[in-house]
Amino acid sequence: EAAVTQSPRNKVAVTGGKVTLSCNQTNNHNNMYWYRQDTGHGLRLIHYSYGAGSTEKGDIPDGYKASRPSQENFSLILELATPSQTSVYFCASGDAPGRNERLFFGHGTKLSVL
Amino acid sequence: GEQVEQLPSSLIVQEGASVLINCSYTDSASVYFPWYKQEPGKRLQFIIDIRSNMERKQTQRLTLLFDKKTKHLSLHITATQPGDSAIYFCSATNSAGNKLTFGIGTRVLVRP
Numbered sequence: 279e280a281a282v283t284q285s286p287r288n289k290v291a292v293t294g295g296k297v298t299l300s301c302n303q304t305n306n307h308n309n310m311y312w313y314r315q316d317t318g319h320g321l322r323l324i325h326y327s328y329g330a331g332s333t334e335k336g337d338i339p340d341g342y343k344a345s346r347p348s349q350e351n352f353s354l355i356l357e358l359a360t361p362s363q364t365s366v367y368f369c370a371s372g373d374a375p376g377r378n379e380r381l382f383f384g385h386g387t388k389l390s391v392l
Numbered sequence: 393g394e395q396v397e398q399l400p401s402s403l404i405v406q407e408g409a410s411v412l413i414n415c416s417y418t419d420s421a422s423v424y425f426p427w428y429k430q431e432p433g434k435r436l437q438f439i440i441d442i443r444s445n446m447e448r449k450q451t452q453r454l455t456l457l458f459d460k461k462t463k464h465l466s467l468h469i470t471a472t473q474p475g476d477s478a479i480y481f482c483s484a485t486n487s488a489g490n491k492l493t494f495g496i497g498t499r500v501l502v503r504p
Contacts, residue, residue, distance in 0.1 A: 383436040
């Protein structure tokens with residue numbers, strides 16, 4: 279089965295600190311995504327990537343950067359963390375570029391910014 | 393951009409009963425609608441999908457209906473089991489095929 283692994287699973291950060299969330303996939307999928315999940319909003323797309331070296335802005339990219347150094351790895355970076363970025367973050371990879379894509383998700387990272 | 397609305401936000405049923413989750417979207421150019429399930433403490437998992445050229449799709453106890461004219465979908469789960477307790481997400485893929493928009497989810501609790 280497709281495997282997407284996120285680390286860390288839980289993170290407590292201080293306001294103004296730098297946070298890096300990591301994601302690794304062993305599916306050899308080209309597409310990878312970062313979402314955040316908040317009560318009342320469902321999942322919202324932050325950044326995505328079509329392959330190594332590429333990153334694209336999603337619907338809510340402000341305050342976040344992304345990095346795709348390889349096919350397997352996709353990181354989400356919060357340069358200056360704020361309490362509003364407290365959330366659960368999900369990474370996903372996609373198995374079919376185009377309009378029929380099913381996503382495979384990681385377990386999520388619970389981030390608390392104090 | 394695309395907006396996806398789901399109702400109800402939560403529901404409770406007795407084991408064996410049926411569940412109906414409604415979903416509507418706004419972008420008439422959306423063509424693909426996958427649904428995901430998130431069990432407590434587990435990752436989201438794909439459960440069923442439908443394309444805009446179909447009206448109905450069924451897999452085991454799940455039936456997904458699609459009405460392109462009204463931009464409405466409904467997921468029917470029959471003979472529910474405690475293992476069906478989860479949050480169910482409707483989603484829609486934009487016409488360019490590069491972004492998936494999710495609804496807020498429907499939390500289903502099946503009581504034994």
